[in-house]
Amino acid sequence: MFRKVLIANRGEIALRVISACREMGIRTVAVYSEADRNSLHVKFADEAICIGPPRSAESYLNVPAVISAAELADAEAIHPGYGLLSENANFAEVCRASNIKFIGPPPEVTRLMGEKSTARQTMKKAKVPILPGSDGIIESEAAALDWAKQVGYPVILKAVAGGGGRGMRICRNAEELPGLYQQASSEAAGAFGNGDLYMEKFIERPRHIEFQVLADEHGNVLSLGERECSIQRRHQKLIEEAPSLVVSSKLRAELGATIQKCLKDVGYWNAGTIEFLMDEDGKIYFIEMNTRIQVEHCVTEMVTGIDLVKAQLRIAAGEKLTDIITRPVTISGHAIECRINAEHPEKFTPSAGKITAFNLPGGNGVRVDTAQYAEGVVPPYYDSLIAKLICHGKDREEAMDKTQRALSQFIVQGIHTSIPLHQRIFADEEFRSGKIDTKFMERFAEREAARKAAEAGTLPTLTSPGISS
Amino acid sequence: MADENNLEELRELVDFLKANGIAEFEMDRGKWKVRIKFEGAAAPAAAGGLTPAQLAILMGGGGAAFPSPFAGTTPAATAAPAAASAGAAAPPEEDLHEVKSPIVGTFYESPSPGAPPFVKVGDTVEAGDTLCIVEAMKLMNEIESDVAGEIVKRIASSGQPVEYGQPLFLIRAREERRKSN
Numbered sequence: 304m305f306r307k308v309l310i311a312n313r314g315e316i317a318l319r320v321i322s323a324c325r326e327m328g329i330r331t332v333a334v335y336s337e338a339d340r341n342s343l344h345v346k347f348a349d350e351a352i353c354i355g356p357p358r359s360a361e362s363y364l365n366v367p368a369v370i371s372a373a374e375l376a377d378a379e380a381i382h383p384g385y386g387l388l389s390e391n392a393n394f395a396e397v398c399r400a401s402n403i404k405f406i407g408p409p410p411e412v413t414r415l416m417g418e419k420s421t422a423r424q425t426m427k428k429a430k431v432p433i434l435p436g437s438d439g440i441i442e443s444e445a446a447a448l449d450w451a452k453q454v455g456y457p458v459i460l461k462a463v464a465g466g467g468g469r470g471m472r473i474c475r476n477a478e479e480l481p482g483l484y485q486q487a488s489s490e491a492a493g494a495f496g497n498g499d500l501y502m503e504k505f506i507e508r509p510r511h512i513e514f515q516v517l518a519d520e521h522g523n524v525l526s527l528g529e530r531e532c533s534i535q536r537r538h539q540k541l542i543e544e545a546p547s548l549v550v551s552s553k554l555r556a557e558l559g560a561t562i563q564k565c566l567k568d569v570g571y572w573n574a575g576t577i578e579f580l581m582d583e584d585g586k587i588y589f590i591e592m593n594t595r596i597q598v599e600h601c602v603t604e605m606v607t608g609i610d611l612v613k614a615q616l617r618i619a620a621g622e623k624l625t626d627i628i629t630r631p632v633t634i635s636g637h638a639i640e641c642r643i644n645a646e647h648p649e650k651f652t653p654s655a656g657k658i659t660a661f662n663l664p665g666g667n668g669v670r671v672d673t674a675q676y677a678e679g680v681v682p683p684y685y686d687s688l689i690a691k692l693i694c695h696g697k698d699r700e701e702a703m704d705k706t707q708r709a710l711s712q713f714i715v716q717g718i719h720t721s722i723p724l725h726q727r728i729f730a731d732e733e734f735r736s737g738k739i740d741t742k743f744m745e746r747f748a749e750r751e752a753a754r755k756a757a758e759a760g761t762l763p764t765l766t767s768p769g770i771s772s
Numbered sequence: 773m774a775d776e777n778n779l780e781e782l783r784e785l786v787d788f789l790k791a792n793g794i795a796e797f798e799m800d801r802g803k804w805k806v807r808i809k810f811e812g813a814a815a816p817a818a819a820g821g822l823t824p825a826q827l828a829i830l831m832g833g834g835g836a837a838f839p840s841p842f843a844g845t846t847p848a849a850t851a852a853p854a855a856a857s858a859g860a861a862a863p864p865e866e867d868l869h870e871v872k873s874p875i876v877g878t879f880y881e882s883p884s885p886g887a888p889p890f891v892k893v894g895d896t897v898e899a900g901d902t903l904c905i906v907e908a909m910k911l912m913n914e915i916e917s918d919v920a921g922e923i924v925k926r927i928a929s930s931g932q933p934v935e936y937g938q939p940l941f942l943i944r945a946r947e948e949r950r951k952s953n
Contacts, residue, residue, distance in 0.1 A: 353935040354876050371876040371908035375933040
């Protein structure tokens, strides 16, 4: 096992990794920017090195600074956390060249699976269903009609040179396709100087389902079941849960087996997540892979009882999966995670500043992962996640009840947080029914707006007097 | 009689205690044993607890609590915790300018082992003059002075690991216009 590990990250995940190391007797080295001097991950590591000014690009993303710190502290391995340098294949290569173990897949595999088009090809070869897309440009309306007929409506036309929603048209039947094709093409030509279009299957109300995997460095891969992350706002996950109400044990087993084989063939190492969309008919399609530990790894930990971060460390130290996970993986109960962000619960504007009061809920099946504390400062330079509330119950009902109770006792003052937003979501009938999809937040926002209008613009009273809005 | 004397003594004692702001007072007499508590002492914290002010210092400015491989260069310098520089260290007297390391690495005062150092205490330097090397990932980075003036002190020693922002030299800057620390 490693004697000393450097954690190339900050905030709650840095503390998470440092804690796992501490439990395993591994010495920890934290790196920090000047803005994070008083952070918990710095305080609780055995050693800490300042690597730059507040801006991420000059500190946490500064490869020479991180490597230099690892060399100075004589760290044998680097855990990159999530975000930042965790999926940076160049960084993994520099680690390898510097004789420092990067806790994750080999750089070549990160590149292969991190790049959307190569990942799709890899999955396709492995017979993992992928979201149907035209292999190249759709040259004409006739070609578009043909392709759409094969794949099935609805479809979406997208500009080859495009982005930002321009040169895109959703098409739901053959009658409207030619007209929409023309529109998309002219818009693309106008915006990007190139009117070429490609097509993809479009799912109206997709559910975001992702599978957690662990792979050792001896060719063994294990699927740990799925998470559902359909509650998203602008592609940012807000609430995640495990298991998914719409994944049967049959699907879990079959898809798990397919994924295991595919990643074994690819030579995958360490933790990873494969993301899918499920359509209204229950068919699932691969969208992308994340070659790192994820924010929402905690819900999988709660239902499987497996410590994923410790597994990562042990895998990187060369242990076999059969020694790390000694019993068949079983899913027990239901876990839900709420991302508590430092932002206004309605306007979603970021809310940096000093926390003046901080009370964390506890109790049976309630877990909070956070690196914030009373009198702590949320700096404006980084993402707004300040805590994760994870509740585990025997079923989804109990997990939701625990979450509501825990949210009512989760006090953060001095800054705005998404706690009031979560409270409203957990009181929402559609959310509680579990009949959710990635468009949920849009519909929820509409319901909220209508409700407020009906109440003549006054804010509803919150359940706990301690929360400032 | 004795009672009146005792009462008088007691009154004097009470006056004395009030005048000196003493809130609690115990006494044993034989071989003394006194216990005095002044007014305005912080409410007793829970066993082992800290007052808000103490906690703020622990979490906030005071900073010397961080364990770090980059503690002061010489025993005499341990009072200035290098890991918590940038203001937490004793402010340089006479407004001396601190040259801080812009990178993480190992400090060397000379261009190569055995060679004379780039600068010595007492030398005058211009802005842009090389003061030292900080080696990172096998690359020797020359660190240049950001002000003109006289080298007053070399803080880091050769072979010492330094972090971003760690003070390396103290310079008495020449112009009135000083860089703020």
